[in-house]
Amino acid sequence: MQHSIGFRLNALFVILVTALLAGSGAWAYWRLDAQLNQDFQRSRQALQQRLQINLITPLWNMDRQTLSENLVAEVQGPVLGITVYLDTGELLSQSGVLDPAQASAWHERLEFALYTDKFDEAVPLGRVSVLLSRQEVANTLRRQIWQRLGEILALDLLLITALSLSLRLQVLKPLKALRDALLQAAGHRDSSASLLQLGQRHDEFGEVVEGFNRIAQRLNADLAAKQQDEETLRQAYEELKQAQASLVEAEKLAALGGLVAGVAHEINPPLGISLSSASLLAEATRRFATQLDSGQVKKSELQDYLATARESVELILSNAQRAAHLVQSFKQVAVDQTSEARRSFDLxxxxxxxxxxxxxxxxxxxVQVRNDCPPGIPMDGYPGALAQVVTNLLVNALTHAFAAEDSGLIRLSAERLDGEVRLCFEDNGQGIAAEHLGHIFEPFFTTRRGSGGSGLGLHLVYNLVNKRMGGQIAVSSTPGQGTHFTLTLPLHAP
Known part of the structure; x- marks a missing residue:
């Protein structure tokens, strides 16, 4: 309430009017006080002149009765009492209140001597002491003060009532409507409902209302356009998310496809050697069986057959084991990457x-790839995600860190911490430029876009480490001195 405009305006006007009336009242009080004091002094001088005239003869003739009658006649109004002394100090006559203690606190004493002119010289006859009261002056001033206070209170009350009504009707009510409309518009609600209808006003409020209504209409149009743009952006964002998800899945499948193609290419030699050895062994066995059936088997032929069989079996076994090892490694990694199953494994x-x-x-x-991780670090998590991370980091290093003819080293190392493992992936290749280092995890950022780079490899690594595996990844690099990725992973994934 004390912060409202009406309260402050009322308080301001009341203070101003009160100060103005108080100032005028003080000025009127000062003038009245001066006038009353002037009248009191004139009355005092007139009393002294009358007594000096009326008391000379009775005092000269020692006429006590006439003297007393004159004194009684003067004891009225401000005169409380009169005492007449002879020039010898003897009390001659008195009338009225003579003791100041019995009089009002507002009293004043007038004393003067009485002389008569005899033989052209002033002859002292006596002395007059008059006790005067200023109570009437004080009462008049007090009445003036109370009257002025009453006028101030009445005017303040009238002013507050008139101002409150006029401010409420002419100012506060339109301001409240304007405030409510502004709050409604600020709340992004229907701007058309916030248009003000305050009648045909041709004052400043009318101009303000007209301007506000124009702003509200423009805001309504802007809000509708903004909502349409937001809907368009939302649809575009959803399409972008779907496209990004498709690209990420395509990146995973591309990595898996590359793995399949590589394993297929790698498994062909041992399978071919095994097939050739088996064919050679079959042909040698067929010839040896024919010779055995004819009963013409020589010792040298038997020894040749056994040597061929032994060599073929060794080739078949070694290459079959090689192929089985490749298939087993591929099978485990491929299953992990496609199923995203959680299991325990040794890092x-x-x-x-x-x-x-x-x-x-x-x-x-x-390029040499070396695994320097110490054995015996058990992890419970998602090995498929880890395989995808290592695959993308390795492919990224082969693509960006080393040229086709450059030799180099890619090294993996690990350190077990309290409930975590710090996995380091580092190379001694070309490094990353400083202006690119802060963007390598952003989606679609690549420096090899014209060479087949999609810009999703390291973005996928970042999402897998931070979201899927519950860890953190950091990168540091110096151009010409290689790149160092540090992965901090929990031993027990969330």
Whole structure:
């Protein structure tokens, strides 16, 4: 209430009017006080002149009765009492209140001597003491004060009533309507409902209302356009999210497809050797069986057959084991990447399997991939996500860190912490430029867009580490000195 415009305007006007009336009242009080004091002094002088005239003869003749009658006649109004003394100090006559203690606090004493002119010289006859009262002056001033206070209170009350009514009708009511409309418009509600209808006003409020209504109509149009734009942006965002999800899945499938193609290419030699050895062994067995049926088996032929069989079996077994090992590594990594199942695994052993399955990717490059993770770090989580992370980091290093003919080293290392493991992936390649380092995890950011880069590899790594595996990833790089990725992963994934 004390912060409202009406309250402050009323208080301001009341203070101003009260100050004005108080000032005028003080000025009127000062003038009245001066006038009353002037009248009192004139009355005092007139009394002294009358007594000096009326008391000379009775005092000269020692006529006590006439003297007393004159004194009684003067004891009225401001005169409380009169005492006449002879020039010897003897009390001659008195009338009225003589003791000041019995009189009002507002009293004043007038004393003067009485002389007569005899033989052309002033002869002292006596002395007069008059006790005067200023109570009437004080009462008049007091009445003036109370009258002025009453006028001030009445005017203040009238002013407050008139101002309250006029402000409420002419100012506060339109302001309240304007405030409600502004709040409604600020709340992004229907702007057409916030238009003000205050009648045909041709004052400042009418101009303000007209301007506000124009703003409200424009806001309504802008809000409708904004809502339409937001709907369009929302649809575009949903389409972008779907496209991004499709691209991420395509990136996963592309990595898996590359893995399949690499393993298929890698498994062909041992399977071909095994097939050739089996065919050679079958042909040798057929010839030896023919010779055995004819009964013409020589010792040298038997020894040749056994040597061929032994060599073929060794080739078949070694290449079959090689192919089985490749298939087993591929199978585990492929199943992990496609199923996203949670299981327990040893970090070093699983990284060996991932690197083994990725060997066709870097086999023909002069780049060495080394796993220096210590054994015995058990993890409970999502090995498929880890395989995808290592695959993308390895492919990213082979694509960006080393040229086709450059030799280099890619090294994985790990350190077990309290409930976590710090996995480091580092290379000694070309490094990352400083202006690119802060953007490498952003989607669709790549420096090889014209060379087949999609810009989703490291973005997928970031999402897998932070969201799927519940960890964190950081990168540091110096151009010409390689790149270092640090993954901090919980041993027990969320």
């Amino acid at each position: 070093a052993e699983y990284l060996d399997e991932v690197i083994e399955s990725l060997q066709p990717t870097f086999k023909r490059r002069p």
